[in-house]
Amino acid sequence: MSPLPSPSSPSARGDWWRDAVIYQVYVRSFADGDGDGTGDLAGVRARLPYLAELGVDALWFTPWYLSPMKDGGYDVADYRVIDPAFGTLAEAEKLIAEALQLGIRTIVDIVPNHVSDQHAWFRAALRGGPERELFHFRPGRGADGELPPNNWRSQFGGPAWTRIADGSWYLHLFAPEQPDLDWSHPAVRQEHEDILRFWLERGVAGVRIDSAALLVKDPALPDFTEGRDPHPYVDRDELHDVYRAWRAIADEYGAVFVGEVWLPDTERFARYLRPDELHTAFNFSFLTCPWDAGRLRRSIDETLAEHAPVGAPATWVLCNHDVTRTVTRYGREDTGFDFATKAFGTPTDLDLGTRRARAAALLSLALPGAVYIYQGEELGLPEAEIPRDRIEDPMHFRSGGTDPGRDGCRVPLPWTAGAPHAGFGGEPWLPQPPDWSDYAADRQARDPESMLSLYREAIRLRPALGEGPLTWLPAPDGVLAFRRTGGVCLVNLAGTPAALPAHSGLLLASGPLDADGRLPEDTAVWLRA
Structure with a gap:
């Protein structure tokens, strides 16, 4: 086992997060330790030496909590329980400790905008209990209340409202199985502060905040009209009080926050990064930028400029569990990313995309700030086209079947060339393409020209820049x-x-x-x- 990092090394400093390399683990697809076809914490623990050899400073785990998995775990039923498909709380605690012994910190994912419809609060709300006040229930419009309370649309397509048996409607900015919480209620705020403490007490070094700009809604729940200012549910000023309270907790533990903040207004974006709020936020301008020198330079300049006034480090991200994999995106005519343009059967030149992805890896790792690597990116995995009868992503179904969804970037990883299921474990929950073994980690580790070797060497040499x-x-x-x-x-x-x-x-x-x-x-x- 490797020794703990020296006090002068970036991973040992209190500000380690300012220039860290952080690896995103989508547990369900990382490694299957018990052979049931679903990735789990045992699989991650077994692969910690691989992650240490890659050279990363921290692991960000997408939600590993109890969940019906209607949206890949982002529908949380209980934040204090590990989903049995992944393991137990005791295993999570072991994983956090074992990773830290290798100099690797842990970041967990918190989803404050909504919970699962199987969460105890929502089940009680449906029974008419006082918990109904913790959500957005409203009567419908129309003669018999048959129309939704307003015209808001779900992020996954379709109305953002679902009607229940008593005739009332509840709000869900995502899937119907993900009811939105009412952040004007003090119990909602207190519960999330308690959840933060629960995980920080277990040794996590940071928290990634899902949909961080969506929590607070205009209490009148007015119709959305284009250009309305302020927006009825995006980037409300009241949000900053929430994050100031959270920051006080983070400072107690020396922890770090990273927010998922999709905002086109750079000045509004920077407000989330003031010294008493979030430490960092994801840089979606760079992630969605086409492979074009002028556009990339502009994205880099604007990113650095918007972070400078608040003293926050930039983050650089090429892909994640929600977007088309880099190798595929850069091999297409349209090399940017937009959820609205995703389609089945888009022509792709993977050789071209791979060359560009290799170059983009060196570009992102050379920039000042922190870098996030999505699992499999270091293997050069392409987007997989999932058979329609195996797709699970609600984005596909809410689109009426036109959007291929996000499952193509979530296919279980290939570890061992020639082994059943490319060494992932049991038969994977999502089908692996026939050529997946070509990308296997063990094969790439023996090839000095492979994508894995490039990432290992780049992370090792990065301090020399x-x-x-x-x-x-x-x-x-x-x-x-x-x-x-x-x-x-x-x-x-x-x-x-x-x-x-x-x-x-x-x-x-x-x-x-x-x-x-x-x-x-x-x-x-x-x-x-």
Whole structure:
């Protein structure tokens, strides 16, 4: 077992999160320890040496709580119970401790906007108990209350309201099985503060906050009209009181928050990152940005500029459990990401996408701030097309079957080439493509040119690029070139090879240079300054 990190290492510092490499674990698809086809905590514990060798500073676990799994665990029935499919609370505590012995911290996922319809509060609310005040129940409109209380739409498509037997309606910004909580009620606030303490007492180092800008609703629940300001349920000012209270708890434990905050207004976004609120927030501008030099540079500049006034570090994310995998997205004509444009059968050039994904890995890891890696990204996994009769994602069904959903990026990982189910465990809960063994971790570990080897080496060498701000360097059109204190990153998105600037040595390249020592298209390089 590796020793604990030295006090001077980034993972041992109190501000470790400012430049950390954080690995997202979607437990259900990571590794199956008991052979039932579902990933579990035993599988994660067995793979901790792999994660330590990869070099990550922390693991972010998507929800591992008791759940009917109507939305991949984001429908939580009990925050203090591990779902039996994954293991037990005692196993979670062991995992947190064992990871920390390897210098790897744990971040858990909290879903404050809603709970499962199987949560004890909601079951009591349906029986007419006082718990009804903890949700948004309203009479319908129309002569007999047959119309929803307002025109709000679910994030998954369709109305954001469901009617129950007594004729009243309840609000759900996501699936009907995910009723929204009423954050104006003090019991809702107290419960979530207690949940934070519950997990922080068990040694977690941080909390990722799902749908962080959606909690508070206009108490009048008015109809949504385009351009309405303030929005009736997005980015309400009252939210900041919630996060200030949470920050006080985090500071007691030395913990860190990362918010899922999708906001186009950079000034409003930065408010969540003030020193007494969230430590960090996901950077969706970069994640959704097309593979275009000008657009990427603008996204990087805007991201750094919006974080600077509040002193918060940027985060860099290429994909996660909700979006099309990087290799696939970059191999398509439209290399950006938008939920509204997802479709079955989109043509994809995986060779092209892989070259670009390798270059994007070096780009993201060279930028100042923290980097998130979604499981399988380090293996170069493509998006899998799931047979329609095996899709589980509610986004697919709420779209009337036109949206392929998010299951394609959630297919269980391949660990061992040639083994049944590519070494994942039992027959996976989602089908693996026939060629999944080609991406197996054991095969890639033996190949110095593989995506896994690239990620391992990039994470190992990342400190050599130095700290401090980013300085752009002169470069031809279509080429991104910037300096950190210890090195230079060059990414060629132009149609022709690019000459390397003056340097004292080559640290790492995402692909080979050409015969003249130039950087080919869709390739990145790190140079010693």
